[in-house]
Amino acid sequence: MRNNSFFYFLTLNLLKEKRRFVGIVLISTLLIFLLSSVLFISSSIKTTLNSSLKAQPDFIVQNIKAGKVAPIKAEQVDKIVNIYGVNKVTKRVYGRYFFDDKYSALIVGVDFLDEQSSKKLVKIMNSVDLKSFLSKDNMLVGQGVLSYLKSHYYATNYNFLTPSGQMQKVNIFKALNAKSSLISNDMIIMPLELAQKVLGLKESELTDIALNVPNDSEWSNIKAKLESLNFSTRVVSKKDMKKAYENLFNYKGGLFLVLYLIVIATFSLLLYLRYSLASSLERKEIAILRAVGWSIKDVLELKFLENIFLVIFAFVLGSSLAYIYVFILGAPILKDIFLGGANLKQFATFTPVVDYSVLSTIFIVFAVAFLGSVLIPVWKIAVTEPKEAL
Amino acid sequence: MVTIENLNKFYEIDGQKQYVLNDIKLNIQKGECVILKGVSGSGKTTLLSIIAGLDKPSSGKVLVNGEPISKLPDMHLSAFRAEKIGIVFQNFNLLDGVSLLDNAIVPLVAAKVGLKEAKQKALNALKVANIEHKANKTPSELSGGEKQRGAIARALVANPNLILCDEPTANLDIANSLSFIQTLKELHHMGKTIIVATHDSLFEELDFKHRVVEISQGLLVDS
Incomplete structure (x- = not known):
């Protein structure tokens, strides 16, 4: 010592x-x-x-047209729901909206009346008054989107230019929780139908369909069944996403x-x-x-x-x-x-x-x-x- | 006090033994002052280093207080050096950037002396070496004579019985050399055993009892 x-x-x-x-x-x-x-x-x-991978569904079903991802018919949802072993089938509408050359945000359409879809958003939404939110064309924006819009003098609403060349006015209802900015910073959440309008989709069209298969050992069977729904169907599994x-x-x-x-x-x-x-x-x-x-x-x-x-x-x-x-x-x-x-x-x-x-x-x-x-x-x-x- | 028996130190160069010390036999009594005299390269510093345990002999034995110091394991030899031997080097060998007081404390750190006691002992040693007024100065702020006094204080701090001095006046002017000799005289009167390796002629006319031992080409000429 x-x-x-x-x-x-x-x-x-x-x-x-x-x-x-x-x-x-x-x-x-x-x-x-x-x-x-x-x-x-x-x-x-x-x-x-x-x-974020954990939060992803087990499978995403897309429609491929001329080698590119194209909108998928909403009617496919009914066919998928009927496959045994499948649950949490969710309609998804999303797409990147380019405000200018330098800034873009991800628009996510949510079917707020569908329990599965809205449940996933609980974490990133501050106690939103759904009734008031759904009463008009409203959107929830991430902190990054909010600061972009404010810097361009859009403090209360924004006019989206749809693919058909029309303007779609959407009110800024609330900003998303700042704590979740890691995943929601450049995100815009709006009702499914409104997102369809902004992204130029018809009412019968979705970006893709998400679903879960609780039994891992059935994944390959279910995948095969999903692929057989339509010759243009593309099925992306969680494993594929992980690899990406x-x-x-x-x-x-x-x-x-x-x-x-x-x-x-x-x-x-x-x-x-x-x-x-x-x-x-x-x-x-x-x-x-x-x-x-x-x-x-x-x-x-x-x-x-x-x-x-x-x-x-x-x-x-x-x-x-x-x-x-x-x-x-x-x-x-x-x-x-x-x-x-x-x-x-x-x-x-x-x-x-x-x-x-x-x-x-x-x-x-x-x-x-x-x-x-x-x-x-x-x-x-x-x-x-x-x-x-x- | 110090007994040297058949001491040899040699280096092998191309298979040939080059002797630095050759069959040295020497007996130094307690309280004796011995002046090891010889020209540069005669082997006196090597002999002093072996007595201090800073170097090992090729053969032979060195007993200090009956302890065969060249055969002691490091821990014991170090403790022995810290407590029983005080060394004053030709070029002082004080630690740079550290005050004289702290330089004097260094041997006591090895001897596991508590800080308060160590500081008190160091101050006393500086007083004996007549340099306590420069206790807080670092070596770079001191003259050659003052450094030498600091080195003496460090050698005395643990109150050793054996003081070894290697060419202590080589870097000093006449006044400082005479002052060193005066300190040596005081140490002699205190009953310390002193061995000085030197070629300085000032040590030929010491006014206190001493013995001159001459070394030439590794051999004792007179003892």
């Missing part, structure tokens, strides 16, 4: 070389900050994608990998410098300590404590700054790099998700490599006869 004179000397040593230590801490903090930021962003994206998400994420993962490699290269350089510095600057100091009665164990303990303090300080500072940068400031610059693709534009802010296992792995790898780069040369110097270095 060390006494207070040892810790006094430890503090003295840290203060004595504060310039060098501040430099090391700054570089280490920057590296930890970058690694943690990337980790936080990827964890947040993964979690959000997984949760993963492909998209893996593509983005390449950028993460490049960043990781840069950070690792910089870290290696830091360790090399630390290793070299230990050899040249600390050689004499260690020899003096040994000459006046410090044992090898004493020297190693001093250097270990000195550097573990730096490691912990840099790690806590770097990861805390990364948390603030990603989850409070919204990761400017890095966000553009990772979410630049249109398909991921729905990420307005990142849901705070901290993967402790990966974070602790970063700490362990960082701490072991850093301490190794210090303690190995220190040990080498300490075991040499002090006379050699004096």
